[in-house]
Amino acid sequence: MKEHQEKRGCVVTGVAGFVGSHLAERLLSLGHEVVGVDNFFSGHPENMASFRDHPAFNFYEKSIAEQNLLEDLTEKHPSLNCCFHLAAIVSVPYSMDHEDETMELNFTATVRLLQSAEKLQFKRFVFAGSAAEYGNDQRLPLQEAYADENTAHASPYGRAKFLGSQKVASSPLGVALRFFNIYGPRQDPRSPYSGVISRFLDMALAEERLTVFGDGLQARDFVYISDVVDAYLLAGGLQDSSFEVCHGIYNIGTGRSTTILELAEIIKALTGNGNAPRFLPERPGDIRFSLASVEAFSKAAGWRAGTSLRDGLRATLQWYREHRPEE
Ligand code: UD1
Numbered sequence: 001m002k003e004h005q006e007k008r009g010c011v012v013t014g015v016a017g018f019v020g021s022h023l024a025e026r027l028l029s030l031g032h033e034v035v036g037v038d039n040f041f042s043g044h045p046e047n048m049a050s051f052r053d054h055p056a057f058n059f060y061e062k063s064i065a066e067q068n069l070l071e072d073l074t075e076k077h078p079s080l081n082c083c084f085h086l087a088a089i090v091s092v093p094y095s096m097d098h099e100d101e102t103m104e105l106n107f108t109a110t111v112r113l114l115q116s117a118e119k120l121q122f123k124r125f126v127f128a129g130s131a132a133e134y135g136n137d138q139r140l141p142l143q144e145a146y147a148d149e150n151t152a153h154a155s156p157y158g159r160a161k162f163l164g165s166q167k168v169a170s171s172p173l174g175v176a177l178r179f180f181n182i183y184g185p186r187q188d189p190r191s192p193y194s195g196v197i198s199r200f201l202d203m204a205l206a207e208e209r210l211t212v213f214g215d216g217l218q219a220r221d222f223v224y225i226s227d228v229v230d231a232y233l234l235a236g237g238l239q240d241s242s243f244e245v246c247h248g249i250y251n252i253g254t255g256r257s258t259t260i261l262e263l264a265e266i267i268k269a270l271t272g273n274g275n276a277p278r279f280l281p282e283r284p285g286d287i288r289f290s291l292a293s294v295e296a297f298s299k300a301a302g303w304r305a306g307t308s309l310r311d312g313l314r315a316t317l318q319w320y321r322e323h324r325p326e327e
Contacts, residue, residue: 008123008238009033009079013064013113014086016043018187019128019179019228021051023084026229028054030238035077039063042090047186064109070116082236083117085110086128088161091193095157106160111167118171126235127168129178129249131221131290132158140257141293144178144249154285169249175235177228180253180292184225184312185319197222197313200264201320204271214282216261221253221291224312227305228252234301246300253292254305266310270317 010027014020015036020043024034033056036048040061051057058077062069064087074080088106089095095102110127117125133147135154153159165176181195188194189202200210231252233239264277297303 008082008236009035009077010236011035011037011070011073011080011083012086013037013084014043014088014128015059016040016045016047017086017090018047018184019182019225020084020086021047021186022184022225022229023086023232024048024057025051026233027238028056030233032056032238033077033079034058035060035073035080037062037064037069037073037087039087044188064113065105067112068116070113070120074120080120081122082124082126082238083113083122084126084232084236085113088128089157092132092155092157093193095155095160099156102156102160106157107163107167110164114168114171114174117173122173124175124236125168125171125173126232127164127174127176129165129176130158130161131178131180131251131253131292133162133165133178134290136287138289140289141255141291142251143293144251144296154287165249169247172247174248175246176249177231177235177252177297178249178292179228180221180223180251180290182223182225182228184316185323187316189320196220196260196263197267197316198320200267201271201313201317202324204267204273205320205324207273207275209275209278210264210267210273212260212264212277212279213286214279216264216277216279217259218286219257219259219289219291221256222258222263222309222312223253223305224307224315227254227307230306231297231301231303234303243301246297248300250297250300251292251294252297252305253294254309255292255294256309257289257291258309263309266313270310270313
């Protein structure tokens, strides 16, 4: 049987988060057993609503800081052999004020889980890395090798993710996916650190002016959630692919750059919001340009982000229209 046709037992840490919930939903739809872990530090129970009662889903409200976490879960669910590790402190500003806690959760706990996965003879361990691992490197597009020991990380978050990716990539089980700016349904628009797309869609639907920090010419590489989930399946060896098993560190972006002003224009057109953007001071510590080189994962796994920004925004907008919380 080909590797991708085997039904796997998958652990998803951070399953109540934006990305983790989409990954779990897809794994379940493909017939895999999913054991989800979350402590609701930043995830929300509502994100699991569509699969909470699925017969192949089991949920544990636990922290990844817990000792023997994978061992205990595997004892209860012997089919487990693949770990998607997404749980982390996700707020960069929070990490600035909580350096030790960020290192413990985003790095030390990752190492512990990886070592457990090795001991338990798991087949795969897939780690959620971040574009923050590149610091403010402006050699674009960013290639995986640019992040190294000399990189000046702008936050404990970036540093811990960098160390985590290095460690994971050194394991025969390990794949680290370095995500650029992910967007899509279920992303929380209401926190001060929410991604710009969720904020802009939320403001546009409220018929407010979109807030642009700085001149709006800063640019990002926005990647749609379903393309991210496809990348996860390939990294976990769960999707048909003629490619060899991949190991190492891979950027997950589109390779396309969009300025914040361009984004504002597209969102205004899609929502019919006719208001001019409101320009506010530049956000301290903001990175000017971020753009992924996407050749490595294309070569290793045949993956490309297939969703255009317009299509991704349309689908996200549709979801916000249906689910947007009242003021
Ligand atoms: C992301 C992280 C950020 C981290 C950085 C490190 C998120 C949501 N943010 O920031 O915490 O420091 O990676 O790589 O994951 N913008 C506006 N108006 C708004 C909101 C944002 O103009 O209302 C601008 C920002 O100034 C920024 C761009 O949009 O230039 C993108 O912002 P954001 O979505 O927060 O992502 P990153 O800046 O990439």
